[in-house]
Amino acid sequence: QVQLVESGGGLVQAGGSLRLSCAASGRTFSSGAMGWFRRAPGKERECVAAISWIGGNIYYADSVKGRFTISRDNAENTLYLQMNSLKPEDTAVYRCAACEYRDSYYYTRDSYYGYWGQGTQVTVSS
Numbered sequence: 001q002v003q004l005v006e007s008g009g010g011l012v013q014a015g016g017s018l019r020l021s022c023a024a025s026g027r028t029f030s031s032g033a034m035g036w037f038r039r040a041p042g043k044e045r046e047c048v049a050a051i052s053w054i055g056g057n058i059y060y061a062d063s064v065k066g067r068f069t070i071s072r073d074n075a076e077n078t079l080y081l082q083m084n085s086l087k088p089e090d091t092a093v094y095r096c097a098a099c100e101y102r103d104s105y106y107y108t109r110d111s112y113y114g115y116w117g118q119g120t121q122v123t124v125s126s
Contacts, residue, residue: 002026002115004096009120016124017084022096022117024077031098031115033107034072034079035059038092038122047108048094049081055104063089086124093119 008020024031035050049070050059058070069082079096097113107113 002031002098004098004115004117006094006096006117006120009094009122011123011125012086014087014124014126016086017082018086018122020081020083020094020096020120020122022079022081024079024098024115031077031079032100032102033105033112034096034098035107035113036070036079036081036094036096037110038090038094040089040092043092045110047110050106050108051079052104052106053102057104057106059106059108083122086122088124088126090122091124092122094122095119 003026004022004024006022012018032053036048037045038048039045048061048064051070067085071080096117098115099113
C-alpha cells in the first residue's frame, strides 16, 4: 500500500507564503510523474502544477505561474509546492498525486494518477 501524506497547509494572509510537502511511503515505491491538485468550494478540481519523473519538465496553471514552484526529491520520494504571493482565490484543499509513468512527461489530468494524498487545507485571508 502506497501512502501520500501532505503537510504545510494552513491560514495565511494575502501576499504570504506557504510550502506544501508530500511524502510517499509504504511498499518500495518510486513514484513517477507527480502533481498538485486543488479544489476550491463550488469549483472543480484543477491541476495547479505537475512535474515529470525525469527531465525536469514542469507544468503550471496560468493562475499560479510566477508564484508557485513545484519540485521533487526522488531520493526521498517527496514532492514540494512553494507558494508565494498567495491570493484569497488560492484558498482550497490541496492534494498531491503520483502515478507510475516514469518518463519525461508531466500529466495534468487526474485520471492518470493512481495515488492521492488526503489533502491539506490552504486558506488565504484578504
